[in-house]
Amino acid sequence: MIRIDGLTKNYGSFVAVDHISLHVPRGTLYGFLGPNGAGKTTTLRIIAGILRPTAGRVLLGGDDVHQQPLVAKRRLGFIPDRPFVYDKLTGAEFLRFVAGLYGQSGDGVERRLDELLEVFELSSWKDELVEAYSHGMRQKLIISSALIHRPECIVVDEPMVGLDPKAARLLKDIFRQFVDRGGTVLMSTHTLEIAEAMCDRIAIIQHGKIVAAGTMPEIRQQTAAGHEVGLEELFLKLTGGAHARELAAVLGER
Amino acid sequence: MIQPSLAHVLQPKWRSGLQRLREERSGGGGKIVILTVVALAFWAAVFGVLYRVLRYFRGVEELGPLLAGKLLGLVLLSFIAILVLSNVITALSSFFLAKDLDLLVSAPVDWLRLYLAKLGETLLHSSWMVALMALPILTAYGVIYDGGWLFAGYALLTLAPLVVLPAVLGTAVTLILVNVFPARRTRDLLSIIALGAAGVVILLFRMIRPEQLARPEGFRNLLDFLTVLRTPTSPFLPSEWATDAIMTYLRGGLDALPLLLLWSTAAGFVTLGAALHAHLYASGFTRAQEGAERFVRGGVWHRVLNGLLAPLPVAKREFVIKDVKLFFRDTQQWSQLILLAVLVVVYLFNIKALPLFRGEQVPFFFITLVSFLNLGLSGFVLASIAARFIFPAVSLEGRQMWLLRSSPLDLRALLWSKYWVGTVPLLVLALLLTGLTNILLKVTPFMMVVSLATICALTLAIAAMALGFGTLYPQFETENAAQIPTSFGGLVFMMSTIVLLAAVIVALARPVYAYLEAVNAGTPVRPDAWMIGSFVLAAGLCTAATVVPLQVGLRRMERFEF
DSSP, rough: OOOEEEEEEEETTTTEEEEEEEEEEOEEEEEEEOOSSHHHHHHHHHHSSSSSSSEEEEEETTTETTHHHHHHHTTTTEESSSSOOOTTTTTTHHHHHHHHHOOSSSSSHHHHHHHHHHHHTTTTGTTHHHHHGGGHHHHHHHHHHTTOOOSSEEEESSSTOOOOOOHHHHHEEEEEEEEHTEEEEEEEEEEOOHHHHOOSEEEEEEEEEEEEEEEEHHHHHHHTTTTTTTHHHHHHHHHTTTHHHHHHHHHHOO | OOOOOHHHHHEEEEHHHHHHHHHHHOOOOHHHHHHHHHHHHHHHHHHHHHOOOHHHHSSSSTTHHHHHHHHHHHHHHHHHHHHHHHHHHHHIIIIIIOHHHHHHHHHHHHHHHHHHHHHHHHHHHHHHHHHHHHHHHHHHHHHHOOOOOOOHHHHHHHHHHHHHHHHHHHHHHHHHHHHHHHHHHHHHHHHHHHHHHHHHHHHHHHHHOOOGOGGGGGSSSSHHHHHHHOOOOOOTTTTHHHHHHHHHOOOOOOOOHHHHHHHHHHHHHHHHHHHHHHHHHHHHHHHHHTTOOOOOOOOHHHHHHHHTTTTTHHHHHHHHHHHHHHHHHHHHHHHHHHHHHHHHHHHHHHHHHSSHHHSSSSOHHHHHHHHHHHHHHHHHHHHHHHHHTTTTTGGGGGGGGHHHHHHTOOHHHHHHHOOOOOOHHHHHHHHHHHHHHHHHOOOOOHHHHHHHHHHHHHHHHHHHHHHHHEEEEEEOOOOOGGGGGGSSSHHHHHHHHHHHHHHHHHHHHHHHHHHHHHHOOOOOOOOOOOHHHHHHHHHHHHHHHHHHHHHHHHOOOOOOOO
């Protein structure tokens, strides 16, 4: 469903994403992990068509996001890490507006809008301006907006930030059901427990390059780790666990 | 516990300021040159006008210094009024809504340092423009009355406490207001009050016809002149103390009392302000965290706009509806319409005040000339409005661009919506301004048609240029729409518009002249190749100024990265 070929992104002389290739098959929940500044957000924003790559291409359902953006983007729902929305629109108006961007309007959108607000417990806030929403409520609204047009795949950057435990659980269930029904999710997260529990496949990015990708057993095999080794250990091993040990030492100093 | 110094608390501000300055410098010298030229031209104009008036005053025996003092008192009083308003609004941002407050308030910084740091920030933000304005005015006084170089230092000594007073007063008013209303509601309220007050001041200022000050010889007698100069005077007004201090110095004397009054009052105000801050800030800051209570049912809006825009595709329709709603729900945006209305009234008042119809015979030549040149002036007014409302349109989408770019929205549709949402009201205003002016001037049908057609074409071009330049020079980080037009891009837009207006007026001068000649000779107007060529040239210029900026803007938008 999502195919990345030789994707590179340079900011001046700094290489944020360095010739990465990745395939996210239909019906997969794919975890995209990496330390801060590894290139996760840049990659996801290129997939969403927000950033243009320096080299390489991104295909969504076979259509190039940057060559045929209008066709490709119809398949996509994007959830960014920072929930900036129009403060002076109400929740319902915002969702209606997003549906309109995807060429959808009418009773179908109204029903879908009510369903989503109900699911995320925002119904009572439906006609309230977004400026009155808390961070978590904004995040829920953005997640609803990514689902309003019934996308085929969702690209999501740090979805759990700011969500209460109930909403986080709800989101996990939604993603799981979405994938079980044939949808595709590419999700970046720092919460390794969630990634290990939810994701069918995982890619780990470090310094702009993918250092491991596949199912958990495949990654264990790639890193020559034992069967019992968890994702956290694998992650630290691949991304420089020494730093964590140094951090522990620094924190221990008085 | 050791407290951080005031300089340390202010460090992020001045460091950011210096960094911005460095970035501006590295961005190329052209920008600095243009800004310097514009600033110098402005200063020269203010200095020139005042120099002429003061020179005249100086020539008037005995009354001269009195009149000069009155004028200075009036100027300083206006400055104080502007500064109080501007400080009230700025204090709301710097004391209650700024992003660095969470960090400062949660840090172990004592309340006095926080107060002084934020007071300094408020004072600087709200007073720099007035300080720049005061420079040529005081220079003119210094030059005319031979103040010498020491006068610069003396003026600074006099004006420094004068800017502190409104800053403390404005901050205190804000502090009290925030304790009564939620901060965001207070901001809305203040926007309306400030703009309403500014509108009234402009109207009053216009109605007293200040242009008569520049030609006092036109007054029937001295009494008339003094009546016009009548200003509120009170021994309790700090502006009067400052005027006394400055005028005494310029007359060669030195009076310590006004300076003492200014400085001791400023110190007293800061102390009282600090005490008020100590008592009210914590509760005010807590209240400021509450959102303005807003429950909106946009059903009627949606139905009306949906009906009106029904023929449009869904994406364009929703975009237009969104833009209209955002505009009318943001008090800081729509409240500018108050000023706009005042501007239109003042504009029409100016036309009506022209001494064209005083003679027995209506001077046809002058009416046609005024009507023709009015195109340029209307165009300039429309450009200023476009700079305020259309130029920031793309910048204001910056924080939401993730949504627009990740959706299958055609950027042409976005640009189209932005263009027409801005252009339609501008077009209505343009027709109103030009049409009403022409009716007031009683112009001929020929001039009516020429000016209406030209202003329509100019409006379409001006709106396109505003959008194009706004896209070329976006300000995505600025949250306040009012600040966006004052950027470098806004200046480039205004200068380009002036070039377009000049070009179109020059192109049309020939046919208008031919028309005047024909009417004077009593012959019918015959369209010749020159006339048609000129009209085609003007239309071509406007078309190019409409199409090219939109195309360039679209291409630039396609390359935006976030």
